[in-house]
Amino acid sequence: MSDALQATEALINRGPRPPGLPTPDERRRLREVWGATLEEFASALDKDVPDMEAWEAGQAATDPTDDIAYARLLQRISEHLPVTYEPDWAALRRTVHDTPSGKPDVLCDGCAQAIGACERCGLPTTSRPGGRWLHRGTTCTPSGPLTPGQSDSLICPPLQLPPRRMDFPAGPVAVIDYRDGALLAHLSKDRTSDCPQTLAELLVWTHTEGLGAVRLHSRGHHQYPLLVLTGAATPVVGLPLTLNDPIGRLLPASHPALHALNTAGWQPVGRGMGPWSRLQARTAPRGRVTVHLAVQPWGALADAGWELDALTPEHLTRLLARYADTVIVPQGSTATCGSRLMTALRPPKQWTGDVATSKRILAPPVRGALTEAHAPAPPEAPPAHPVARGWDPVDVQCEEPFDWFRDPTAQELDDFDYVVGLDTNFAFTNAAGRVRVGYGPVSPTPENLPDFDASIPGCWYADLSHIATDPRLPSPFTPTGAPPTGPAWYATPTLAYAQRQLRATIKPIKAYLRCGTSGPYLEDWNARLRQAYSTALHRLGIDPAATGDAFFHARDQALVLGDPLDWDLLRLIKATANGGIGKLAEGPTDLERDPYEPWPALRRVNWRPDIRAAIIAAARTELHRKMHLMAATTGRYPLAVLTDCVVYPATRPTPFDLLPPGDPASENTLRSFTFGARFGHVKLEGTASMAWAARATQAGLNPASWIKDPTVAFDDSTEEGPSPCDANLTAPPEPDTSWRLF
Known part of the structure; x- marks a missing residue:
């Protein structure tokens, strides 16, 4: 066979060349006309959303086979869309014959199939969905409404808008x-x-x-x-x-x-x-x-x-x-x-x-930004996550806030008549600014790790049951405050606290680590919320640096003279901070979702349950450090802890019984807690009698959950007060809750 024949046969046997990618503008047009989002394209092509957006904008894929798959997807979409160019009406009208009904039919030159004629304008047409004739890219005035669900986005011209004004004179x-x-x-x-x-x-x-x-x-x-x-x-x-x-x-x-x-x-x-x-x-x-x-x-x-x-x-x-x-x-x-x-x-x-x-x-990506959505490690994943399939639900990381209380001792019942609740301002937001976040994917490490490295974000499997803690304090390693009984999974801040503050020797058994680049991802987020909070305080006439009795005096003045909208703004800032941390591990909302089926939140680059776990671990251990220091300097131990609220015994129903309003540098600092409006400072959450707290613990209730806004009132005049679990409980007067906005 001659060389020419061989080359011809080889060309025929090769088959058609894979379709090439259209221009970036055409890629975006096809996707939008099809009614698909970037997230749907990214899911279909097994890509991250930022990569998909870059791909659509004209950047080439790292793997040529990805370009082929993308091109075929766009080609299939274009094949299913109506033709968007002006047809050759003269060619379509070349062959006309009479039908039995007496109305002319038009035959297409390409396929020789009959094409109907529009009754309104006489032009050839192929369909009439919902009373609207489609003339291969043009549209006649509709003679009826669209059918339900019928979209006319393909036949609506784009808006012609002037350039956007970047000085935004009308506000947000x-x-x-x-x-x-x-x-x-x-x-x-x-x-x-x-x-x-x-x-x-x-x-x-x-x-x-x-x-x-x-x-x-x-x-x-x-x-x-x-x-x-x-x-x-x-x-x-x-x-x-x-x-x-x-x-x-x-x-x-x-x-x-x-x-x-x-x-x-x-x-x-x-x-x-x-x-x-x-x-x-x-x-x-x-x-x-x-x-x-x-x-x-x-x-x-x-x-x-x-x-x-x-x-x-x-x-x-x-x-x-x-x-x-x-x-x-x-x-x-x-x-x-x-x-x-x-x-x-x-x-x-x-x-x-x-x-x-x-x-x-x-x-190139912004420095310090999360650019890709990464799957969590199996111990970090919620039970509904795909990577949790086959993982023992008992063998998961449990980094949650404190929910702990104990019965008062006999000496505390004799020495103290009251209990006082202290609440930490923006405890988790404050901790978020210090947490180091891993930017890369998580990877398992071999068992019997030699050393624990507090600079590496991750999830560690270690045994902390040998670390002794005072029973009058909650254990810093569990949300219930009970000491651990064996190995468990912990976030890096928990083990770092055990190593640095408690001087314990940490021997990890295994771990899932993010050993690549890490940094304080939420540092700017923390600073933005901190500045917004400080601005609202200044508008209310409260100096964010005020502490002790100066802070309480400024707050009382603001309650009378301050703008109620600024109190609402403080509440919204706090809800934004706490809600943003919760969104890091947002669960599925579709009740009909199949088990282990991905849900939309997983496509976000900041869907990171490991970051939420690290924030909670950092805030919980920091609260334990303050309680430990408080016990060492004053001899008082907490009766209850809930999230960021601590209930202490007191001789008087005032927070100054715990923290006298003196020089912050000489007194408040020694007691670890400082009254003030700043992030990490504390405010009064509420007061009650010691008898009230004792009855709450006997009934199995955490006093810290009731002291901030009591819905149970105990009758101290009777020997046996009503049980907190009874349905006919009396409600106290409406409390002043403005201080909870800090």
């Missing part, structure tokens, strides 16, 4: 209310403005008026604006006052309001439109145009940590603007804001400008 938030027959927008700095009367026009108005806020990191993106609809404004823009989906809490996909938004060029991102939604515009290639929408009558601000439904639109705007200026623009529950604040301060990816092409391209 707009609360839309209905007054005097028209919608009125309440803006920051107590301003009001006329605004459009439809939801789609309102979304465009937020862009043209310059709503939003500056980026929290130089390599991140600017914050999207928030639009809040009050109960009066919601029906005016075509939305119902209630949702008929109590579980999913979503507006039905067939609702006319969604159809109107889609027709106008807007679509919800993610699951759909609920109490909190993210609406994105289909725009010409200029970048994303996104607006956060909160619908107040759907419960957006009634729960989820906000509890702001009682505020007027003016006060609501003022409070949300203060929160946006000091923390982050609201974009969901307070827990969601706490989680997204982490990634906003340390973006998982950064964009930069290419001087040659004037386009934005992905640059």
Whole structure:
């Protein structure tokens, strides 16, 4: 066979060449037209979301086979989409013949199949879904509504919006209310403005008026604006006052309001439109145009940590603007804001400008940011996680806060008539700023490790049962306060405390470690919340550096003269901090999920149960250190501990019986606890009688859980007071709970 014939046969036998990747703009267009998110593409191609976004933006994959799989996915999508070019109508009309019905049919030159003619304009067409003729990329005026679930995103032109104003003159938030027959927008700095009367026009108005806020990191993106609809404004823009989906809490996909938004060029991102939604515009290639929408009558601000439904639109705007200026623009529950604040301060990816092409391209990751979602070690994983399959539920890491109490001794009953509760301000947030986080994946290590290294984040299997602790103090190694009875899994801060503070010898048996790069990932997050908290205190007239009686005097003045909105702001900052830490180990919310099936939260780069465990371990051991020092300097031991609240015996019903209001440098420091407003300082949680505490422990109740806001009142005048477990318990007067906001 000649060389030419051999080359020909080889070319034929090779088969078709795998499809190549289209341009980045076409990649994004195909995905958005198909209605898929980056998360769905990443899951289908077994990629992380940041890698998928970089891939879509034009960066090549490390493995050529990945490019082939990506190209085939895009090719299959393009094959299933309607043709988007203007057809050759003359070619389609070349062959026309009469049908038995007397109406002409048009035959396609390519397949010789009959194509119907539109009754409204006479052009050839292939289908008429929901009363809308599709002319191979063009659309005739519909003669009827779309069928439920039918999307017309393919036939709506993109929005043409002006460039976004980066000075954000209108502020970050707009609360839309209905007054005097028209919608009125309440803006920051107590301003009001006329605004459009439809939801789609309102979304465009937020862009043209310059709503939003500056980026929290130089390599991140600017914050999207928030639009809040009050109960009066919601029906005016075509939305119902209630949702008929109590579980999913979503507006039905067939609702006319969604159809109107889609027709106008807007679509919800993610699951759909609920109490909190993210609406994105289909725009010409200029970048994303996104607006956060909160619908107040759907419960957006009634729960989820906000509890702001009682505020007027003016006060609501003022409070949300203060929160946006000091923390982050609201974009969901307070827990969601706490989680997204982490990634906003340390973006998982950064964009930069290419001087040659004037386009934005992905640059190397931001220093100190989590850039990939990593699976946890089996001991760190919650029971529903895929890696927990086959793992003994007993053999898991249990790093949780304290829940411990003991009966008072006979001497304590004779010497003390009262108990006083001390609560630590932002105990877990304070600990989070010091915790070192591993940026790489976890890997198992061989058994019988030679040494424990406190600088390596991870999960260690070690036996701490040989370490003796005072029975009047909770054990720092377990949440119940009971001493460990054998080997168990511990986070690095727990073993570090045993080694450094208790001078114990640690011999790990095995471990799952993150031996690569590590750093204080939450340091900036802690600093942002600390500054927001300090700003709110200054507005109330409280010096964050004040301690002892000066702090209590300033607090009492603020209760009378301070702005109630600033007290609400303190509460929201605390809810954001605690909720953000909880989001690090967010569990599944789908009740119909199969066992060990991944849930959406696992795709977040900051879904890290190991970080949450390390934070709790650091806060728990730090509290134990303070209690140990308190016992060594004053001889007083706690009766109960719950999370970050400690109950001590006292001779008087005042916290100054424990910590006299003197010179902080000479007295409070020696007693380990300091009264003040700063992170890590303590405040009064409540007081009660010693008899009350003794009866609570006898009934199996933790006094620390009741002393802050008692719902059980014991009758001390009778020999046998009512049991805390009885149903007919008397409630005390409404307590002053403002101090709990610190």
